[in-house]
Amino acid sequence: MAAAEPFFTIWGRLNSHNVKKVVWFAEELRLAYRRHDIGGAFGYTDAYLARNPNRLVPMIEDGKIVLWESNAILRYMAAEYGGPAWFPADPIDRALADRWMDWQITYADAQREPFLAFARTPEDQWDYDAIARRINQCAQHLKVMDTYLGERPWLSGSQFGIGDIPMGVYAYTWFSLPFDKPEFPAVADWYARIRERPGFADKVMIPLT
Ligand SMILES: N[C@@H](CCC(=O)N[C@@H](CS)C(=O)NCC(=O)O)C(=O)O
Known part of the structure; x- marks a missing residue:
């Protein structure tokens, strides 16, 4: 990674929630892009860390810009x-959609414990109380989302948009993890429509491990 990449480049392993957001959106936009595995089991290079000292993925390069933070991307x-x-x-339409991208950050904090346990940790190391508490927190958040989606088709409003992308990625994990879940009909309906999007099926619906 000596010089800036010549066209839209995504850095990050695909089994990361935050990388998936960016790759899925690149597919939605039919953007010509390339992706390089880095982070997690792939480790980091000094050249990458010089551009993103957070030691996190994703990061993009596009012409003059080097950018990290998935939702900013x-x-x-x-x-x-x-x-x-x-x-x-319209600033109001934009803000109403946009806030769900930041709402996802709070949601992700709750889902992290059950995700890491079920997908990436041997069961004899689980903290069952913490998992149960966090699943309950997820459900409380999803109830808010369910009420919202009961009145409009998308988190972005009347049309699918970037407001739906962050929670789309986390919904895949929620619905894939094998524990009992309360029913949220509007979330389930929204998620069924998300699953029909080719970029989502191809880039997000991959093994969680
Ligand atoms: N707020 C950051 C969070 C990025 C983040 O936590 N990424 C995780 C993967 S989802 C990560 O890089 N973990 C360390 C690693 O993969 O090496 C964003 O949204 O981009």
């Missing part, structure tokens, strides 16, 4: 390549 992609359908011009 989504916003950049929408503004640069997406047009108004993805990134509404």
Whole structure:
């Protein structure tokens, strides 16, 4: 990684929630991109860390810009390549969709413990109380989302947009993990429509390990 990459480049292992967001959106936009595995089991290079000292993925390079923070990357992609359908011009419409991207960060904090336990940790090392508490927290968050989706088809409003992408990725994990879940009909309906999107099926619905 000596010089800036010549076209849209995504750095990050695909089995990361935050990398999946960016790759899925690149597919939605039909962007010509390339992705390099880095982070997790792939480790990091000094050249990468010089650009992203957080020791985290994802990071993108696009012409003059080097950018980390997955939701900031989504916003950049929408503004640069997406047009108004993805990134509404009206400040109110934009804010109503946009907040679900930040809401996801709170949600992800709750889902982290059950995800790491069920997908990546031997069962004899599980903290069962913490897992149960966190699943309950996830359910409380999802109830809020369920109420919202009961009144409109997408988190982004009347059309699918970037507001749906972060929670789409985390919903895949929620629905894939093998524990009993309360029913959230509007979330389930939204998720069924998300699953029909080719970029989601191809890049997000991969093994969680
Ligand atoms: N707020 C950051 C969080 C990034 C993050 O936590 N990434 C995880 C993967 S989902 C990571 O890099 N973990 C360490 C690693 O993969 O080496 C973002 O949204 O991009």
